[in-house]
Amino acid sequence: MKIYKYPSRDTWPVIMSRPVLNPMPVREQVSLILKDIREKGDEAVRHYTRQYDKVNIQDFRIPSAMITKAGVLVEDELKKAIAIAQKNIRKFHEKQITFYKPVVTSPGTTCWLRTEPIEKVGLYIPGGSAPLISTVLMLGIPARQAGCQEIILCTPPDRNGDVHPAILYTAGILGIDRIFRVGGVQAIGAMAYGTESVPAVYKIFGPGNQYVTTAKQLVALEGVSIDFPAGPSEVAIIADSSANPAFVASDLLAQAEHGSDSQVLLATNHEPLLKAVQDEIERQLRVLPRRSLVQDSLSHCQLVLMPNLEEIIEIINAYAPEHVIIMTTEYNEHSSLIRNAGSVFLGQYSPVSAGDYVSGTNHTLPTNGYARAYSGIRVDSFQKVISFQEITRSGLINLAPAIEQLAKAESLLAHRNAITVRLK
Numbered sequence: 206m207k208i209y210k211y212p213s214r215d216t217w218p219v220i221m222s223r224p225v226l227n228p229m230p231v232r233e234q235v236s237l238i239l240k241d242i243r244e245k246g247d248e249a250v251r252h253y254t255r256q257y258d259k260v261n262i263q264d265f266r267i268p269s270a271m272i273t274k275a276g277v278l279v280e281d282e283l284k285k286a287i288a289i290a291q292k293n294i295r296k297f298h299e300k301q302i303t304f305y306k307p308v309v310t311s312p313g314t315t316c317w318l319r320t321e322p323i324e325k326v327g328l329y330i331p332g333g334s335a336p337l338i339s340t341v342l343m344l345g346i347p348a349r350q351a352g353c354q355e356i357i358l359c360t361p362p363d364r365n366g367d368v369h370p371a372i373l374y375t376a377g378i379l380g381i382d383r384i385f386r387v388g389g390v391q392a393i394g395a396m397a398y399g400t401e402s403v404p405a406v407y408k409i410f411g412p413g414n415q416y417v418t419t420a421k422q423l424v425a426l427e428g429v430s431i432d433f434p435a436g437p438s439e440v441a442i443i444a445d446s447s448a449n450p451a452f453v454a455s456d457l458l459a460q461a462e463h464g465s466d467s468q469v470l471l472a473t474n475h476e477p478l479l480k481a482v483q484d485e486i487e488r489q490l491r492v493l494p495r496r497s498l499v500q501d502s503l504s505h506c507q508l509v510l511m512p513n514l515e516e517i518i519e520i521i522n523a524y525a526p527e528h529v530i531i532m533t534t535e536y537n538e539h540s541s542l543i544r545n546a547g548s549v550f551l552g553q554y555s556p557v558s559a560g561d562y563v564s565g566t567n568h569t570l571p572t573n574g575y576a577r578a579y580s581g582i583r584v585d586s587f588q589k590v591i592s593f594q595e596i597t598r599s600g601l602i603n604l605a606p607a608i609e610q611l612a613k614a615e616s617l618l619a620h621r622n623a624i625t626v627r628l629k
Contacts (some may be wrong), residue, residue: 206486206506206566221524223439223573224466224505233365235390235419242394247401260366265395265402267368267384270606273566275373288374290342290563298347301584313600322352323430325404327396328381329411332361332388336369341581343567344410345379346459351587356381357404361395362387389413393420397429409580412569413436415466431588433579436572439468440557441526443517443539446475449553453478454485454547456530456556457506458499465501470526472509479508518542524581525576547576601627602624 209220241249244602247265252260276284304320328344331337341358348356358381360368368386376384385403387395392403393413399405409421412435420562444453471482486503493499496520511517518539521529525545533539537552543549547570548560561568571579596604605624612621 206483206503206508208508208510210476210510211512214225217520217523220470220509220522221380221436221574223468230380231415231419232423235416239394239397239420239423242391242400243398246398247403249404249612250387250391250395250400253389254387255388257391258361260362260364262362262366262386265385265387266279267269267386269382271378272373272382272384275370275377277390278370279374283371284374286563287338287342287371287378287396290339291346291378293565294342294346294567295350298350298567298584301347302350305590311600312595312603313597314604315596316592316594318554318590318592320585320590322354322588323408323410323423324353325355325406326353326357326587327409327411328358328408329354329374329392329396329409329413329417330358330360331411331413331417332363332369336372338369338375339562339568340411341372341375341379341381344568345381346374347567347582348410348587349379349583350584353587355383355404355406357383357385357396357406359385359387359392359403361392362386386608388418390416393417393424393613395619397424397427408432410586410588411570412438413414414464424487432488432582433571433575434573435569437462437466437468438528439470439526439572440528440530441470441472441521441524442530443514443521443533444471444473444475444478445514445533446478447534447553448473448475450478450481451489452553453482453532454489456558457482457503458486458489458493459500459556460492460528460559461502461506462471462495463502465498467502468505468526469502470507470509470524471522474511474513476515479510482508487533514539521546525571525574527572527576528560530555530557547571547581570617598627 238253254402256293274323307317309315326348330340358376360372365499388562396406396409408430410432418434418436422434425431438460442453460469461467490496522544527547530550531539532553540549540551548566550557560566567582570581608624609621
C-alpha cells in the first residue's frame with residue numbers, strides 16, 4: 206500500500222494512475238487474434254481456446270438439456286439469493302423505460318422519438334477464478350426489458366470444457382438459451398464477426414480484463430457497437446473521522462479481490478484513520494481464501510491524507526472511479542458534489558457488495574476514468590432511439606424561408622429545391 210500525506214497537486218496524476226499493461230503489445234496481440242477469427246471462424250476460436258483455456262471444445266453451444274439440468278446442481282439457498290437479486294434489479298430497471306410524447310415545434314410540424322430494441326446483442330460474462338453470476342443478471346435483465354430479439358451469451362469454459370451451473374441456471378431463468386463456452390478475446394471476435402457456431406451481434410456488452418477491453422475497442426472501430434470500455438474493477442472511498450475503519454478496510458479488500466489489476470483508493474482528512482485501516486486490512490486479510498491475489502492488488506493501493514473534504518472530492522472527480530463510497534457525517538451533502546463516477550454508495554451501511562449483487566442498480570460500470578463521459582448499463586443501453594416528424598403543407602410554408610436561407614448559405618441548392626418544388 207502506498208501512503209500519500211498532503212500531496213501537492215503535481216503528484217495527483219501519480220495517485221490517480223491505474224495499473225495497466227503496456228498497451229502496444231496488448232493491442233498487437235489482440236489484433237492478430239481478431240484477424241484470425243475474422244478469417245478462420247470456429248477454427249481460430251478453437252485454437253485460442255486450447256491456447257488460453259487449456260481445453261479442446263468441439264461444440265461451443267451449450268445444449269438446452271444442460272441448461273435445464275443446471276438447476277438441479279445449484280443449491281436452494283443460492284437460488285433464493287438469485288431470485289432476490291432478480292426481483293430488485295428488475296424493479297429498478299423497469300422504471301427506466303422511457304416513453305416520448307410528440308412535440309409540436311412550430312405550427313404544422315410535429316416531431317417525436319420512438320425507442321426500438323437493438324435486435325441482436327451479445328453478453329460477455331467473464332470466467333476466470335470465479336463465476337460472475339451477478340453479471341448475467343445485470344446484463345440479461347435490462348436486455349430482456351428492452352425487448353432485444355436475439356440475446357446470446359459467451360463465457361469461458363473450465364478445464365473440463367464446462368460452464369458453472371449457476372451461470373447456466375441464471376441465464377435459463379432469464380430466458381437466455383443461446384449460451385456459448387467461449388471466453389476472452391476469441392469471444393469478442395466471434396460475436397463481432399460471427400463464426401460457423403457463434404452468430405454475429407450488433408452490440409457487445411460486458412466487463413473483462415485488458416485484453417477483452419482492447420478487443421471491444423478494436424471491433425468498435427469496425428462498426429460493432431460496444432457498451433463502453435469496462436476494464437479492471439476499482440473503488441474510491443471518501444472518509445472522515447466518522448468512518449468505521451473495519452468497514453473501510455472490508456470495502457477495499459472486497460474490490461481488491463476482483464483481480465491483481467484492481468485499483469482501490471482511500472482518501473481521508475482524518476490521519477488516525479490511515480493506521481486504523483491498515484491494521485484492519487492486515488487482520489481481515491488473514492482469513493481471505495484469495496489472499497495472495499488480494500495482496501497483489503493491494504501493492505498498488507493508495508491511501509491518501511488530504512487537508513479537507515473539498516480537495517478530496519476534487520481529486521475523486523478528477524479520478525472518475527467506477528465506484529465511490531462516501532463515509533462522512535454529511536454524506537448526502539458531499540454526494541451532490543460528485544460529478545464523475547459510475548455508481549455512488551452513501552453512508553456506513555452501503556457497501557459496493559450490495560450494488561454488485563442485490564440492491565437493484567447495475568454493476569456493469571465504466572472504469573479507468575471513463576466515468577467522465579460514460580454511464581453504467583441501463584435499459585436504454587439495449588435500445589436505440591429513432592426520430593420521426595410529420596409536416597403539413599402549411600407547416601412547410603411556415604418553415605420554408607428559414608430552410609431556403611440555410612441551404613443557400615451552405616451552397617446546397619438541391620436541399621433548397623426540395624422545398625421549392627413542393628411549394629410551387
